[in-house]
Amino acid sequence: MMDAGPNITAIAVFVAFVSLSLFITWWASKKTHSAGEFYTAGGKITGFQNGLALAGDFMSAATFLGLTGLAFIGGADAMLYTVAITVSWAFILFAFADRMRNLGRYTFADVVAYRLHPERMRVLAAAGTLTVAVPYLIAQMVGAGSLIETLFNIPYLGAVMIVGTLMTIYVVFGGMLATTWVQVTKAVLLLAGGTMLLVLVFAKFGFSIDTLFQRAGDLHPRGRGVFLPGVLYNDPISIISLGLAFICGTAGLPHVLMRFFTVPDAQQARNSIGYAVGIIGYFQAAIMIVGIGAIALLIGDGEYVDEAGRITGGANMVSIHLSRLVGGEVFFGLIAAVAFATILAVVAGILLSASAAVAHDFYARVIRKGDISDDAEVKVSRIATVVIAGVAMGLSVLFQNVNVAILSTIALAVAASVNFPAIFLALFWSGLTTRGAVAGGVTGLVVVVVLIILSPTIWVNVLGNANAIFPYAYPTLFSVAAAFAVTIIISLTDGSERAATDRAGFPAQLVRSEIG
Amino acid sequence: MSDEADILADPEFQRILTLRSRWRWGLSGLLIGAYLIWAVGGIYYSAAYAAPFMGIALPWGMAVGLVIIALSIVLSIAYVRIVNRLEAEEIVERDKHQ
Numbered sequence: 001m002m003d004a005g006p007n008i009t010a011i012a013v014f015v016a017f018v019s020l021s022l023f024i025t026w027w028a029s030k031k032t033h034s035a036g037e038f039y040t041a042g043g044k045i046t047g048f049q050n051g052l053a054l055a056g057d058f059m060s061a062a063t064f065l066g067l068t069g070l071a072f073i074g075g076a077d078a079m080l081y082t083v084a085i086t087v088s089w090a091f092i093l094f095a096f097a098d099r100m101r102n103l104g105r106y107t108f109a110d111v112v113a114y115r116l117h118p119e120r121m122r123v124l125a126a127a128g129t130l131t132v133a134v135p136y137l138i139a140q141m142v143g144a145g146s147l148i149e150t151l152f153n154i155p156y157l158g159a160v161m162i163v164g165t166l167m168t169i170y171v172v173f174g175g176m177l178a179t180t181w182v183q184v185t186k187a188v189l190l191l192a193g194g195t196m197l198l199v200l201v202f203a204k205f206g207f208s209i210d211t212l213f214q215r216a217g218d219l220h221p222r223g224r225g226v227f228l229p230g231v232l233y234n235d236p237i238s239i240i241s242l243g244l245a246f247i248c249g250t251a252g253l254p255h256v257l258m259r260f261f262t263v264p265d266a267q268q269a270r271n272s273i274g275y276a277v278g279i280i281g282y283f284q285a286a287i288m289i290v291g292i293g294a295i296a297l298l299i300g301d302g303e304y305v306d307e308a309g310r311i312t313g314g315a316n317m318v319s320i321h322l323s324r325l326v327g328g329e330v331f332f333g334l335i336a337a338v339a340f341a342t343i344l345a346v347v348a349g350i351l352l353s354a355s356a357a358v359a360h361d362f363y364a365r366v367i368r369k370g371d372i373s374d375d376a377e378v379k380v381s382r383i384a385t386v387v388i389a390g391v392a393m394g395l396s397v398l399f400q401n402v403n404v405a406i407l408s409t410i411a412l413a414v415a416a417s418v419n420f421p422a423i424f425l426a427l428f429w430s431g432l433t434t435r436g437a438v439a440g441g442v443t444g445l446v447v448v449v450v451l452i453i454l455s456p457t458i459w460v461n462v463l464g465n466a467n468a469i470f471p472y473a474y475p476t477l478f479s480v481a482a483a484f485a486v487t488i489i490i491s492l493t494d495g496s497e498r499a500a501t502d503r504a505g506f507p508a509q510l511v512r513s514e515i516g
Numbered sequence: 517m518s519d520e521a522d523i524l525a526d527p528e529f530q531r532i533l534t535l536r537s538r539w540r541w542g543l544s545g546l547l548i549g550a551y552l553i554w555a556v557g558g559i560y561y562s563a564a565y566a567a568p569f570m571g572i573a574l575p576w577g578m579a580v581g582l583v584i585i586a587l588s589i590v591l592s593i594a595y596v597r598i599v600n601r602l603e604a605e606e607i608v609e610r611d612k613h614q
Contacts, residue, residue: 076558076565076566076575076577076578077558079577079578079581080555080558082581082585083551083554083555083581083584083585084551084555086584086585086588086589087547087548087550087551087584087588089588089592090543090544090547090588090589090591090592091544091547091548093592093595093596094539094540094541094543094544094595095540095544098536098599209572209573209574210572210573210574211573212573213572213573213574213575214573217573224566224575225566227565227566227575227577227578228562228563228565228566229558229559229562229565229566229577230558230559230562234559235559236556236559239555239556239558239559240552240555240556242555243548243551243552243555247548247551266603267600267603270595270596270599270600271596271600273592274592274593274595274596277588277589277592278589278592278593281585281586281588281589282589284585285582285585285586288578288581288582507520507521507524508520510524510533511520511523511524511529512520514529514532514533514536514606515523515606
């Protein structure tokens with residue numbers, strides 16, 4: 001089925017998307033001069049546009065392709081992910097939206113550095129950003145490379161070059177304005193494509209949710225057992241860890257947090273995340289229905305599933321196969337092109353956040369201590385973008401065969417254990433000191449890395465040991481707890497002069513964070 | 517600085533601060549609590565989770581999961597409206613001050 005040659009619709013839709021995105025970049029480049037315009041589109045994005053862009057940041061190929069595949073394999077358990085993702089966005093709205101927007105300018109580092117030691121906190125935040133952004137970029141690009149190889153018959157190296165070059169062009173020339181509009185375009189395409197897929201799948205069952213679930217239960221090798229929870233994880237620690245990885249991790253993703261600053265004020269920040277919750281929630285629910293529909297349709301059809309019940313081309317291909325089955329070659333081409341567009345838009349946002357961490361937080365604020373012209377800072381950002389993109393492309397070629405899930409786990413776990421505790425305590429706890437925040441951040445990072453190495457994903461699957469020393473897939477319950485504990489204990493026992501300044505700064509920060 | 521001390525001491529500001537934090541932690545706690553209870557509950561009540569939901573083949577566990585997704589959306593809309601209104605009050609209050 002897959003060797004039928006390049007799909008004309010896929011190529012046409014993809015070329016149209018790339019042309020439109022390059023046009024957007026050209027348009028944005030004429031409006032992008034200052035550092036504020038480069039990092040945050042001058043704060044002129046509206047709440048609704050930003051809501052779409054935020055939702056787009058999270059509706060990556062990993063969620064669209066990965067979660068449908070997971071629903072196919074894990075059945076009901078895939079919902080542990082989709083519900084956690086939606087709840088995490090509502091939590092970001094309640095806890096972070098207002099205060100972040102009122103305190104920050106370009107990056108989340110502005111917020112953690114507000115009353116704490118500016119240089120030390122920015123070094124920590126920049127390190128936290130890069131340890132999230134680089135594995136995330138590589139995960140997306142490796143996934144993109146293999147996907148494009150399968151869908152368009154383009155060699156892996158060529159696919160990585162296309163994705164890497166396009167994301168660099170968007171960010172270098174169009175900054176946040178181009179990145180946002182490319183993301184908005186893709187979000188609309190993905191929502192439209194996903195909704196069409198949902199409707200077409202539903203139509204196969206006469207729009208009856210009863211028939212759809214009945215058929216899935218009848219056809220699955222485990223029968224109605226596919227709806228039993230506990231297939232992927234069956235102990236409370238794994239499940240709580242997974243929940244924390246998404247709830248705290250999403251709230252610590254630098255490219256998501258950066259979008260708070262692209263709107264004019266706290267009210268628009270709040271509105272935009274409100275829109276994002278609605279869009280993401282709808283999409284997550286749709287993915288679950290499509291995934292269960294895939295069980296009924298793909299197993300029923302037989303053409304896409306081998307004797308052992310495995311899906312041709314791997315679990316990530318579930319929604320792609322399904323689109324061909326329910327919508328024919330044209331719809332298949334559309335979905336394939338949208339999946340490609342999704343990856344492009346997501347990597348551009350991550351790249352921009354990494355470049356802001358290096359150029360703004362590290363170079364302009366720490367090395368030059370703020371003594372740098374606007375023009376020079378934008379120039380440094382553009383150089384940083386090219387260098388980071390080059391490194392990510394190189395590493396994607398080197399790590400072609402690495403398990404993408406490991407990289408995504410690392411990125412999310414680091415965001416939850418390093419960035420999240422620092423931001424959370426900086427916003428809400430007057431007792432936080434610089435020494436505490438730095439000690440907690442370093443602890444979080446070390447615990448995450450050590451536990452992931454000792455976990456089944458690396459200790460067993462990569463290093464070939466029989467049993468994992470740390471038996472859980474996600475380290476977050478332990479690493480987040482350790483980071484919080486160390487931050488709080490060190491802050492409480494911190495008698496330094498700086499600690500007094502840190503604590504004394506809280507009332508002023510509180511007023512600013514509430515009224516802007 | 518004294519401006520900020522003034523605002524901080526203002527009972528109206530304190531009232532709004534308390535209200536906002538009540539909504540912030542109340543809604544966060546409600547949703548995260550609902551998620552954790554639902555997620556961990558699946559291990560202990562798996563048969564009930566897989567049972568058909570009110571006569572249709574949709575399993576109970578997934579139906580409740582969909583409800584938590586819907587609840588996240590509804591509470592988010594409610595929060596945005598409540599806080600937007602509180603903020604409008606706050607601005608009126610601040611203007612009276614000046």
